[in-house]
Amino acid sequence: MGGRGGRVGARDEAVQRAANQSAPKVANLGGRIAELFRPHRGKVIVIIVLVLAVATIQVFPPLLIQRVFDEALFPASGVVNMPLLLQLLAIMVTLWVVSAGIGVAQSLLTARVGNSVMGELRTKLFDHLQRMELAFFTRTKTGVIQSRLQNDVGGVAGVLQNTVSSVVGNTVTVIASLITMIVLSWQLTLVAIVLMPILVIAQRRVGQIRARIATQTQESLSDMTAITQEALSVSGILLAKAFGRQGDESKRYADENDRQVGLQVRLAMSGQIFFAIVNVIISILPAIIYLVAGFIITGGNAIVTAGTLVAFTTVQARLLMPMMGLLRVALDLQTSGALFARIFEYLDLKPAIEPPADPKPVDERRMGEVRFDSVTFRYPDATPDERSTLAGVSFTVSPGTFAAFVGPSGAGKTTIGYLVPRLYDVTDGAVRFAGVDVRDVDPETLTDNIGIVSQEPYLFHASIAENLRYAKPDATEDDLVRACRDANILETIDRFPDRFETVVGERGYRLSGGDKQRIAIARVLLKDPAVLVLDEATSALDTVSERVVQQALDAASRGRTVIAIAHRLSTVQHADEIHVVDAGRIVESGTHDELLAAQGAYFELSQAQRQFDR
Known part of the structure; x- marks a missing residue:
């Protein structure tokens, strides 16, 4: 039995390494991830309502800013309208306080749902592995199994906790911001969104690269966990000391650790150039807007007041940050998709020994x-x-x-x-x-x-x-x-x-x-x-x-x-x-x-x- 288990383990390890270049193929991955939230759909609906409330509230301050500039600070009469200014500022402060309070409640509920889903996923995976036949465990390293339970499930924690609120909140904010910007100035709106399709295409490419690196990173973590489990168990330590192989075991761990460090650096940097470009665009867009506004005002084709310009750039910031948030979520989903695929790959394993559908009583x-x-x-x-x-x-x-x-x-x-x-x-x-x-x-x-x-x-x-x-x-x-x-x-x-x-x-x-x-x-x-x-x-x-x-x-x-x-x-x-x-x-x-x-x-x-x- 020992010889058979060792030979099969070595063969499976070689197969695993050959498959490291891409994530396992899992059908309907998005639908299966969404299915994880089904037991919590009531809470998810509440989260969506709270996110919609926050997103809706955040649309009004820019419109109030326009009135502050055009009607309170710089009215046509040239005299500051202090009562109106105080009234508008009071409304703005109230909206910010209410938005912050709702945001805290939404964050608490989101954390509970996300962690509950993650815990249920880990328990489901553990329970499924308990039902696998003995042969599965004789050909699979314990450390690799532990890595699926800990590293892979832990790696998708952020997605499980933040995706729903982030997608809904940012989407609503983007739509509301676009509508507000169009109301303020459709010409400036065209300038503000002209580069967005390019960013979306670039994001998809970066996401594919990150997903591949994430798969390799998790495989490396599996190998490190397996080395730790084997070398630092009582039997492993005893064997190493008996044959004087502590240095070799340390080198084996160090080599895999170096590989892990390199992969982590690649994973961390794989999206940084993309987001650096996005940040540059976000930084220079206000300048472009001011320039275009200058041409519009000079040409006399449209009326752009100081209040409109300030309100527009404020809304624009509220558009770009959620847009960047959506791009980041999409990137995280692509990256985490590789981890979800590894998790579902194990959940899809069929036990070779199943209990009978209609058990017979023994004599x-x-x-x-x-x-x-x-x-x-x-x-x-x-x-x-x-x-x-x-x-x-x-x-x-x-x-x-x-x-x-x-x-x-x-x-x-x-x-x-x-x-x-x-x-x-x-x-x-x-x-x-x-x-x-x-x-x-x-x-x-x-x-x-x-x-x-x-x-x-x-x-x-x-x-x-x-x-x-x-x-x-x-x-x-x-x-x-x-x-x-x-x-x-x-x-x-x-x-x-x-x-x-x-x-x-x-x-x-x-x-x-x-x-x-x-x-x-x-x-x-x-x-x-x-x-x-x-x-x-x-x-x-x-x-x-x-x-x-x-x-x-x-x-x-x-x-x-x-x-x-x-x-x-x-x-x-x-x-x-x-x-x-x-x-x-x-x-x-x-x-x-x-x-x-x-x-x-x-x-x-x-x-x-x-x-x-x-």
């Missing part, structure tokens, strides 16, 4: 029975020239029977253990649990009735109690004590000052291998399954630890069906039945004594181990 009278009917299995990534991992395997394990599967490495023993709880689906034939094909059984039924103790038990960086209650969240302390006593680990736990509240460390590194294994056994005992799958549960232990753990396994095996995948024959000599697996087939079956007497494959394995033990 309670046959609870604990496991049967293989002519099972053939090939791993999904197997090449055409690879042989099947299992080929025509058939056997029946009756309820309460201890069945052992032995054989050389790569024979297919572990695969048998994985097929029982339906971690993989068979290629041909059927695996039956309590008389029903596991593909037709409710997954919860399989989970509740099948327990697994693997060669490398996984413990969380949490207390012993938390690790145990992972199997049964409502377990009392008496339940914990009983399970740990049966697993032969209670005395060890009692030696710790904090007993069950002792934190075991990353992957349980504060505990010995035997202690971790016995806690894993206690965890399974809390679950109390009808079938127990032991996947070489003692092969990594020393002789003393093996003896202690074997006693715990014997206790755990009582009263339930046991399928033991074994490397050391000494651990299964007492099994009710032993099946010898070789090249994906069962070549011998019987008890320990019967198989030794037959002097076949089992006898040869026994002799080889006896020679090795000497």
Whole structure:
């Protein structure tokens, strides 16, 4: 399994790097992004109303400015109209205060909706990944998955939080400003907007470049996260120190970090020239407007008063800034589209193992029975020239029977253990649990009735109690004590000052291998399954630890069906039945004594181990 996972991981990594130049293709991307807001459509409508209110209010101050200049400060009479000036200024101040208050409320609601959508997207992605089959995780780096959840979703946060309000607000402001400008002077309006189409075309080109760089940036972040997860885990640090490769790991991280820095600089600068040009245009347009106004006034073709000119340039500023805001939003949407595509690419993955649409009930009278009917299995990534991992395997394990599967490495023993709880689906034939094909059984039924103790038990960086209650969240302390006593680990736990509240460390590194294994056994005992799958549960232990753990396994095996995948024959000599697996087939079956007497494959394995033990 390890070799297969490493080879496939390397191949997938090469495929990923080859695809880094462009974002994944996702149909109807805009519609799917909009769909994320559907649960919050009521709040979105309120946000739109508030944005419209702010945008509408902001149209009036420029018109008031025109009256301030033409009617209050510089009236035809030549005398300042102080009462009118005070009245107009009071109205302007009131509008600004009201606009600011509405803006704060709109910003608060926008932040809540945006962050809620982002949180729901992250949860949806996590939940979807939980349903993916085991094969997906054996061929995908953990760091890459973490990057999709954290970096990609985090990268679209700004779009989710600001797009709706920005698009609606800026659009309304642009339309209202254009109408106001036309009312003030249609000639000046033509001058003010003549360059806008060019800016829109330039924005699309810049957006395409930014989207490509953003995809490469996220791929680099994925690689950095994967390196961090691999190199800074307890196992990774131990491996690096054992082989003196800390410098190489640091260089590997530094090289990817340099690539990330370069991509971030390119991403930051890819739109700066564009926006610099936009800023220059915005800066010089008032001067152009003044020049054109001078020609208009000189020609006598239209009346442009000082108030009209001041009001027009004020509105013009209100047009250009929202216009620039729309260009920036469009640019951000193009850039974030690459990230959304990566997220939806994962959400579109179809689990290879789906629960049955109409689950069949298992036969309670046959609870604990496991049967293989002519099972053939090939791993999904197997090449055409690879042989099947299992080929025509058939056997029946009756309820309460201890069945052992032995054989050389790569024979297919572990695969048998994985097929029982339906971690993989068979290629041909059927695996039956309590008389029903596991593909037709409710997954919860399989989970509740099948327990697994693997060669490398996984413990969380949490207390012993938390690790145990992972199997049964409502377990009392008496339940914990009983399970740990049966697993032969209670005395060890009692030696710790904090007993069950002792934190075991990353992957349980504060505990010995035997202690971790016995806690894993206690965890399974809390679950109390009808079938127990032991996947070489003692092969990594020393002789003393093996003896202690074997006693715990014997206790755990009582009263339930046991399928033991074994490397050391000494651990299964007492099994009710032993099946010898070789090249994906069962070549011998019987008890320990019967198989030794037959002097076949089992006898040869026994002799080889006896020679090795000497």
